[in-house]
Each structure stands twice: as structure tokens, then as C-alpha cells.
Amino acid sequence: MTQQYRFNLTEKDMPTAWYNVAADLPVPIGPPLDAEGNPVGAEALLAIFPPALVEQEVSTERYIDIPGEVLDVIRTFRPTPLTRARMFEKALGLPEGIQIYYKYEGINASGSHKANTAIPQAFYNKQAGITKLTTETGAGQWGSAIAMAGSQLGIDVDVFMVGVSYDQKPYRRIFMESFGAKVHRSPTTMTEVGRQVLAKDPDTLGSLSIAISEAVEVAAANPDINYSLGSVLNHVCLHQTVIGQEAILQMEMAGVEPDVVIACCGGGTNLAGIGFPYYKRRLDGKTKARIVAAEPKACPTLTAGEYRYDFGDEAGLTPQMQMYTLGHDFVPAGIHAGGLRYHGDSPLVSALVKSGDIEAVSLYQNDCFEAAMIFSRAEAMLPAPESSHAIAAAVQEARAAAEAGEDRVILFNLSGHGFLDLPAYDRYNRGELVDYDFASGTVIDGKEA
Ligand SMILES: *Cc1c(COP(=O)(O)O)cnc(C)c1O
Numbered sequence: 218m219t220q221q222y223r224f225n226l227t228e229k230d231m232p233t234a235w236y237n238v239a240a241d242l243p244v245p246i247g248p249p250l251d252a253e254g255n256p257v258g259a260e261a262l263l264a265i266f267p268p269a270l271v272e273q274e275v276s277t278e279r280y281i282d283i284p285g286e287v288l289d290v291i292r293t294f295r296p297t298p299l300t301r302a303r304m305f306e307k308a309l310g311l312p313e314g315i316q317i318y319y320k321y322e323g324i325n326a327s328g329s330h331k332a333n334t335a336i337p338q339a340f341y342n343k344q345a346g347i348t349k350l351t352t353e354t355g356a357g358q359w360g361s362a363i364a365m366a367g368s369q370l371g372i373d374v375d376v377f378m379v380g381v382s383y384d385q386k387p388y389r390r391i392f393m394e395s396f397g398a399k400v401h402r403s404p405t406t407m408t409e410v411g412r413q414v415l416a417k418d419p420d421t422l423g424s425l426s427i428a429i430s431e432a433v434e435v436a437a438a439n440p441d442i443n444y445s446l447g448s449v450l451n452h453v454c455l456h457q458t459v460i461g462q463e464a465i466l467q468m469e470m471a472g473v474e475p476d477v478v479i480a481c482c483g484g485g486t487n488l489a490g491i492g493f494p495y496y497k498r499r500l501d502g503k504t505k506a507r508i509v510a511a512e513p514k515a516c517p518t519l520t521a522g523e524y525r526y527d528f529g530d531e532a533g534l535t536p537q538m539q540m541y542t543l544g545h546d547f548v549p550a551g552i553h554a555g556g557l558r559y560h561g562d563s564p565l566v567s568a569l570v571k572s573g574d575i576e577a578v579s580l581y582q583n584d585c586f587e588a589a590m591i592f593s594r595a596e597a598m599l600p601a602p603e604s605s606h607a608i609a610a611a612v613q614e615a616r617a618a619a620e621a622g623e624d625r626v627i628l629f630n631l632s633g634h635g636f637l638d639l640p641a642y643d644r645y646n647r648g649e650l651v652d653y654d655f656a657s658g659t660v661i662d663g664k665e666a
Contacts, residue, residue, distance in 0.1 A: 309591065316625075317611055541562045578610055590645070
């Protein structure tokens with residue numbers, strides 16, 4: 218019999234409801250609080266989000282139907298592939314009993330899992346009569362996803378792109394513009410926040426925090442403009458659960474149950490996407506799969522942060538959320554996985570890490586790129602620098618199992634491709650990529666003794 222590599226679903230196998238883990242948390246999450254510590258009501262969110270998304274943000278319904286119109290659009294790239302990485306297993310020299318599978322979320326043009334939430338967000342806003350969405354983007358993947366969704370669903374998109382990224386990542390800007398979005402180099406003179414920053418420092422490189430403030434200011438001031446966010450929030454985690462629901466069916470086709478399910482973790486949503494349906498499956502007694510978050514050692518929110526209330530942004534303008542945090546004023550070193558440089562984490566993911574239902578590991582970027590290079594050459598893939606953290610964690614799992622002489626089935630989520638991250642690969646290939654000590658922020662040799 219020939220060996221099977223790919224486990225393909227058809228459109229009729231696509232999940233028709235999202236799984237809401239808020240229905241099954243061992244300990245409930247505290248409500249968002251304002252700066253004075255008073256609970257923020259759902260009404261406050263309605264100034265910048267449509268009613269359907271606010272409802273999902275606070276819902277404890279276990280399953281929420283995916284609207285047919287959303288299914289019709291995500292069908293352009295779903296179901297996504299799940300592959301047994303046999304060439305990678307061979308390249309690592311693993312014994313028979315250790316198997317590695319990966320779910321690939323980079324097949325849509327914007328290149329990451331973020332399209333899974335961009336599409337429903339554009340849909341619900343359009344349905345509420347909103348004509349334009351504002352958002353911020355740093356590395357550019359979220360801006361790309363929402364630009365693409367906006368073009369598919371017929372809603373305008375204005376992206377405030379962190380100045381330094383705007384200058385250094387022209388391809389991401391061109392991508393967003395090609396899908397009809399307007400991209401502004403942040404800070405701009407369009408907003409009060411932007412004008413204030415520019416008055417103080419005309420040559421500023423901008424920051425994610427400033428870009429968020431600009432996008433929120435425009436949305437809050439205009440009734441037909443809303444704001445959208447691509448990570449962290451409960452409704453974003455919800456929309457990603459198509460990933461894990463598909464993966465469960467595909468692993469059943471493969472005839473094995475994963476012992477461990479891994480994803481990289483920045484704001485936590487691709488981990489939620491693959492992990493939450495497996496958490497539910499564990500509650501149902503159908504699997505023993507461990508769920509593992511892989512984060513950078515330069516920004517180790519889950520492995521070195523505190524579980525407490527903190528602001529979502531540096532300026533302290535957002536509500537405070539109960540989550541793991543390194544402190545909202547923490548500025549991580551400039552690692553190449555831009556999507557993983559977030560001081561906080563999804564409150565849902567944080568709650569499950571706190572309860573011991575999700576584990577976390579942290580990794581140096583050189584180890585991640587090394588694992589990504591082995592994977593790339595074996596599997597003919599080029600992972601996003603963020604996704605390389607999941608690959609490196611999978612390699613650690615495989616090696617640990619090999620050392621212990623145990624069988625292990627490993628599943629990881631490949632959250633996106635790295636076609637627009639080639640400068641990072643260039644630096645790795647030239648040996649110029651450095652690792653950082655978290656506590657001091659100084660450059661170190663990441664290879665730990
Ligand atoms: C944004 C991004 C991430 C990090 O976001 P999460 O919410 O943690 O999933 C990871 N991988 C890719 C490819 C991304 O674009």
C-alpha cells in the first residue's frame with residue numbers, strides 16, 4: 218500500500234458552527250474593567266463593534282452557527298490541508314512510532330489563519346450597515362487579511378500601518394492596496410492622537426499602540442465606521458475554531474489520535490483555533506491530547522508573565538482584561554516573528570493555561586528558524602517566522618519522545634506562509650539573526666548550556 222501524506226476534506230465536511238470555549242471554562246473569566254476598575258458593559262463596545270460581534274464576545278453559548286454568507290466566502294480557501302510530514306520525520310531521523318502532522322492555514326492569498334476571522338468580521342459589520350472598517354497593522358498579516366475580506370464582502374478598509382513597517386515592508390502595503398484598502402503611514406495628521414504625536418516628534422517611527430489609537434479614534438467618531446481587531450478577543454478565538462474542527466476529522470481519516478497539539482502563540486487565536494476543539498474533545502473523553510502554546514523567549518507572556526488584569530495596549534486606552542501579561546509597557550526585543558510580540562494574551566487562552574489545561578513553552582528565534590529550515594527543505598514549504606515556533610516545539614516533542622523510547626503523534630498548526638518575510642530568512646541564512654535575553658533585553662547566544 219502506498220503511504221498516505223494528505224488527508225483531504227471536501228466542502229461538505231466544513232464545520233457549520235463555531236465552538237465557543239467560554240461555555241466550558243473550568244473557572245470563568247472576570248469581566249473587562251475600565252481604568253478605574255469598574256466593569257465595562259457590552260454597550261461601550263457597540264461604539265466600535267457591530268452588535269453580532271459584541272454578542273459573540275460575551276456569549277457562553279457552546280455552538281454558534283456560521284452564517285451561510287460567511288461559509289460561502291471562506292469556501293474560497295477552506296477546508297485547508299492536513300498533511301503527515303513524512304519527509305520532515307525522515308529529515309529528523311525519527312523512529313517509526315513518532316509521527317508529525319500539520320494543518321496548513323497559509324493557503325489563502327493573505328497568507329495566514331487571520332482570514333478566518335477577517336471574513337466574518339467584514340460580514341457582520343456590513344450587515345450592521347457599516348461602510349468602512351479601520352484597523353492597525355504592524356507586521357502586515359492582519360491588514361492583509363482584512364483588506365482581502367473587505368474586497369470580498371464589499372466594505373472599505375482603512376489601515377493604519379506602523380510607520381517603520383510602512384517603510385520597511387512595502388510588499389505588505391502593496392498587497393493591501395491591491396485589494397483596495399487605503400494604507401496610512403501612522404502616525405497621520407488625520408487624527409488628534411496622530412497630530413499630537415507628530416507635534417512632539419515629527420520623525421517618529423510610530424508604534425502599534427499609536428496605530429491602534431488612531432484606528433479607534435476614527436471608528437469611535439463616525440457612526441458608519443467600525444474598528445476591527447485580528448487577535449486576542451473572544452470572538453476572534455471563536456472564528457478560528459474551524460481549524461481544529463477540521464483537524465479532528467482529518468486526524469480521524471489518518472486513523473490516529475494526536476498525543477499533543479501545538480500552535481505558536483502571540484495573541485492566542487491560532488492556538489485557540491486548533492486547540493479549543495481538542496480541549497472539548499478531551500472533556501468528551503475522546504482524546505488525551507495535550508495542548509501546547511509555543512511562544513518566543515523574547516516575549517514569554519505565558520511562561521514568564523503574571524495572571525492579572527492589564528490593559529490591552531501600551532497607552533492604557535483599552536479596557537483591562539484578565540490575562541497573562543508582561544505588563545502593558547513591556548517592549549519586546551525586535552524579533553522577526555512580529556505577530557508574537559504582544560505583552561498580553563487572549564483571556565480565554567490565559568484562563569486555560571492558568572487552570573493547567575493548556576501548557577506553554579518558550580523558544581529562541583534561532584532554534585525556530587533552524588527547525589523551519591529543516592521543515593522547509595523537507596516539505597517544500599516556507600513558514601511564517603511566527604509559525605516556526607510551532608515547528609520548533611514539535612521538534613522538541615519528537616526528540617523527547619525518541620529519547621524516552623516512546624511513540625508519539627504530534628499535530629501542529631502551520632499558521633501562515635513566510636513568502637513576504639524573506640528578509641528574516643536572509644538574515645538567518647547570513648548568520649545575522651540574534652537571540653535576546655528576556656530579562657535584560659541584551660543579545661545573547663541562544664544555545665542554552
Ligand atoms: C498574527 C499571526 C500569529 C499570531 O497571532 P495569534 O493570535 O497568536 O494566532 C501567528 N502566526 C501568523 C502567521 C500570524 O500572522
